[in-house]
Amino acid sequence: MTNPSILYRGGRLYCPADPRATALLVRDGRIDWLGVDADAPTADRVVELDGALVTPAFVDAHVHATDTGLALSGLDLSGARSAADVCAAVAGFAAELPADAVVLGHGWDESAWSDRRVPDAAELDRAAGGRRVYLSQASIHSALCSSALLAAAPEATGVPGFDASGWLRRDAHHVVRELALGSVTEAQRRAAQRVALRRAASLGIAAVHECGGPEISSEADFTAVLALSGVDGPEVYGYWGELMGAERARALGAAGAGGDLFADGALGARTAHVSVPYDDGEPGACGHGYLTSAQVRDHLLDCAEHGMQGGFHAIGDAAVDTVVSGFAGAAEVLGVERLRAARHRVEHAEIMNKRLIAGFVEYGIVASMQPAFDRLWGGEQRMYASRLGLRRSLESNPMGAMHGVGVTLAFGSDSPVTPLDPWGSVRAAVAHFNPVQRMSVRAAFAAHTRGGWLAVPAGAGGRDPRLTEGMLVPGAAATFAVWSTPAGVDDGGLPVLVSASAEERGPDDPTPLPTCRRTVLRGAVIYDGEDAS
Template sequence: MTLPSTLYRNGRFFSAAAPCAAAMLVRDGRIAWMGASADAPTADAVVDLGGALVTPAFVDAHVHATDTGLAADGLDLSGVRSAGQLLAAVAAFAQTRAPDAVVHGHGWDESTWADQTPPDADELGRVAGGRRVYLSQASVHSALASRALLAACPGIEATGGYDASGWLREHAHHAVRAVALGSLTPAQREAAQRSALRLAASRGVASVHECAGPGTSSEQDLASVLALSGQGLPRVLGYWGELGGAQRAKDLGAVGAAGDLYADGALGSRTASVGTPYADGGGCGEAFVSAEQAGAHLLECIELGVQGGFHAIGDAAIASVLDGFAIAAQAVGVERVRAGRHRIEHVELADRAMIARMVEFGVVASVQPVFDALWGGPDRMYAQRLGVDRALASNPIGAMHATGVALAFGSDAPVTPLDPWAAVVAAAAPRNPVFRMGVRAAFAASTRGGWRAVGIDDAGELAPGAQATFAVWDTPAGLDGGLPALLPGPDGDVPARPVCRRTVLSGETIYEE
């Protein structure tokens, strides 16, 4: 489809190439010209921006579209603060669902409860009228399941991570999750994905990295969301997280065998692989990938020309994965490893030596700054799990940036909301001020960084010749250095957040208020 050329005028443009521009011409999906409104060339259509700010559109480098859509349209448990509140929410929501449906809910976080004991499988089944219930914890690395859902998973009692209470982790969680998501019809799944992608577009996000794989979603789920890519919605770039699955990733249309390829679990469920036992429960979590396996996976990806990568949160898991990078580099050379822009997701407990190795191997860190905003600092969930010192050392995103690690910011939605400005703020004002980075650098990681993380280097900036992928914003708090004012001033007042008015992907408007 050929789009009409469009002149956007009477705006303010965040552009290093044309910092004084007030107008921009878009033709054939690219920026053809930028300059003063009085000098603007003719176009098929004209959009008066009314003084609004135009920036590169955001890229969310880690999402789960189906879960995000289900959470947005369904049972949001992020606000419950007790087992009783959770049960009441399930009871009310279950009445809106058919007797044979699965009740999907997400976002409960027991670390915010005075009594951190969740309801058991029998209580869930009772309030849900016997329905199957699947309630993913905020980290999506554990879930509560009703007795009816457990019964739909024969042999689950012998699976790692099973607990008779119905609070399941890792392999047992993957089993019930597969049943819960498998209960969706193709139409329901597509509706949830569309909902998530429309929400992303309304937040100024023009592209998302869908992180799929065994235990996370399914091949059908990935195929469904990839089919929606760019169809009046954000561009979807898929990852298939399966060890030794490089060829499968190519066959599925994914850009890499990476994303949620689990080297470990999550801090919230005490399954991230850590070198020092958890402060509030003992044990060192779960390790799923050895250095040798990581190295072999990377070599397979290099041979087939796809990105490789891993989910690694705990320091022990990150160390094993980086040892795998060293094995691959010894086999094919450091430069060939670096050329692949391979990824590690989350990277929450990395020390200076690990960060230096990431620079050495050209690793892209796909990170979620809002994790720190929600759970970091001396008095939140990470401090419960790790102790205050380790909590304050977590999510060293600013240190990665200062050392030269390539960054791409994401939400891991629905783990945190699709709110890219929140990620910028969280990175610029982290719980530990030692890890601060500038707003401009954080914005770059949320925009250009996401494109570069998938090998696309001609997007993420406003310049003639670049892809015309941008967002238009009302900025009620004004501007600071060309971007919206985001950080509290000396009086402590929090500025009003920008409001998206339009999102454009390669010249096509995918959202307009």
Template sequence: MTSPSILYRGGVLHCPADPRATALLVRDGRIAWLGVDAEAPAADRVVDLAGALVTPAFVDAHVHATDTGLALAGLDLSGVGSAGQLLDAVSVFAAGLPGDAVVLGHGWDESGWDDPRLPDAVALGRAAGGRRVYLSQASIHSALVSAALLAACPEVVSAAGFDASGWLRRDAHHVVRAAAFGSVTRAQRVAAQRRALAHAASLGIAAVHECGGPEISDEEDFTGLLAVSGRGVPEVYGYWGELLGAARALELGAVGAGGDLFADGALGSRTAHVSAAYLDGEPGACGHGYVTVEQVRDHLLDCVAHGVQGGFHAIGDAAIGTVLAGFAGAAERVGVERLRAGRHRVEHAELMGRRSIAGFVEFGIVASMQPAFDRLWGGAGRMYEARLGLSRSLESNPMGAMHSVGVALAFGSDSPVTPLDPWGSVRAAAAHHNPVQRMSVRAAFAAHTRGGWRAVQLDNEGVLALGAPATFAVWDTPAGVDRGLPVLQAEDPELRGADDPTPLPVCRATVLRGDVIYEEGVS
């Protein structure tokens, strides 16, 4: 059945093939015509863009939808600056909950506090009126928990990463996380997913890559999210992070056996596997590697055998080295070209030297990266410097160097680790704390749009072109437009960076394959 045609006219289009274009015609989910208003064909319906900018919609290449939705409605701790403020926030939030509820919060980051000392499990429980409390650190690789939650998980004391203070990492963190989130009902999870996807659509995001797995979300959570993909919300492309789990990933409807398949932890929790010890951790501590070279190799071979994309979460340089050695081992078995054809991924890729970047080029690895990591934690006086030292911190998140040698990039947020904020991410990539690693706004925008589609092997998406899917976003651009893209940075170079005052675009509408999934003012 043919759907009514819609003409969007009177705008500014990001259309490199026709820079003069001010209008486009949508028919049956595709762009049927592009050009200037005066030459526009007749249509069943006309939408006046009133000078708004139209661009390809964004793709967020790494999200956790359920966690994002719960964080949007839960206790946001990203703004607290001390242990006292954290306890006050818990006390206020818990006061509105039933006595048997679990207090779920997210986002604290002690690396930016004047006094980085954290409250212990007893103090946390006291603030929450005796309730069970689970507060994930910004990285989601560790958490503060209350004495009541520890008591509810007696097995946690023998798990790796346990600390009686209540700041738990590694296996101990997984134990308490499972217990805390076990209190969330299925209906609440579904509502959280819907909330997260609707929020993404309101930001001009038309597709997300969900990174699930046995240590992240249960199978019902994962398949339930995939079931609503594109039904009035952004499309969802799922990755299931289970070692040697290619067959299972396919059974669950995933596009890949990767995503958060952990080769290591996170820098914020000092669990990322690094080659030189953390400066602010236990003497000699280098984090933790969770897979061997042989396991990486065998997982990739499993993916090749099943014809499915594979990948790993790898942050520290030692973990990335392990992953690349595994790629080399797999290439010895099946050949480099067959391995490259899988377009396998590495998530985060935060600490990379030239040799590692060369490995990404050799094996055709897609780097799924988060520019907001540098914006929040890079540069002098921030978390990366505290953990690694300034010189090593400036080598982190080398997206500019990777882009310059042809590494395929796909940008995202890792939400709720950092907020869904696509234009903020584009600006962060253009204003990297290390000038050597900066990208042009145009290149960063491509990584956050077309790069996300290419990462799921949909190479013809993410452009405004004749015959392409009608997937785009409409923007108010308070700072103006420059050559088909919004102005994101201050004219004065001294004002550019993490605190750039230039107002970011505001989404007016998001269209996915011709269907409006978000419209300003319409709930």
């Protein structure tokens, strides 16, 4: 028995092949027809669009669903502007918790504070009434911990990254993170995952790439997120970041053996591996490289042996250089064309140069990037400039240059590092702090829609991304979003995202962004704004 056919009419479709289209017919999960209202075929049901814009739905190419859900429903510290703000927020949140609960918070970013002193372990003890406290920094690569939590994790003492002040990085952070998140019950985890996926659907996101691994999540957590794929929400494609773990990734149901397989850390924690020392770190400090080029090579060979897509987290230019060198080593064994055909990925790729970009082109590496990083931390006065100096800051996140030479881009949020916000990410790429790196709305939108499908290997989820995923054309999957566009639609058929005023145009542009009215995944409605209201 076939599903009822549905005609969506009276809108405006982003369909470059037929820019006049105002209607589309959905039958059995696919787009059966599109064109103008007057030519529309009959259907079992009709949905009036009332002038709304219809576009392909977004794909978020890098998320952490459980952490996102916990951040959405837990202690949000993104608004804190001082150590006192953090302590006040902890005190208010902890007062509602049982005495034996762990206080979990996320999102503080001292780089934006006028006084960059962070609260120490003793201050967190007092604020939380003696409860264990774990507060992840915006990058998720370091955290503030109370004395009570440190006492519960004696194995972290003396491990690289440990500091008695309670601000932990590197391996010590991994130890306390595992302990803190281990306090979350299975029911809480499932609830958090559903909260995250529902939020994604409400923003016009129909698929997410979940990045897990032994250093950031458990196998049970990872597979639980995968089990929710397409269950009244977005599809989930998983990446398991374990070195030499291609066989394990396949057994877990992952699309690839990569994602957060760490070649380095993060700029916020000064653990990203850079070739020139940090401007605001210890003298000569260049962060930390966690992999060698030989390990990168061997991981790619392991992926080839098991027929898996691979990938790495690499932020600093020294880490990216290690990864590209590993690709060169793998190419000597496999040949360049076989390596290119696997469409391996690098997550973030924030600090690049022309030579490294050329390596992405040569080996067909997909760049999974987060435009919001530039919006939040780029420019002359923000974190990149503090860590790297102005020149290197302006050279960061070179998505425009990479797009210009043909690197496949897949945009995402790294949520909860930055919020789920697809139109905000498109605007961030369009309004990059460095005008040289700015992209067109059309190119940035493609990177956040079709690019996300192209970043997933053919066959994952029973689909082939090389065909019509991320497009509104007859025969394609009926995966789209319906939008209200308060600032209007431009001549190319996409929403106006930036101001006509040159003074207002930029990462903090006040132009109102589109709001999602409905999200459809393969013909099924996974979000309806009318139901939500």
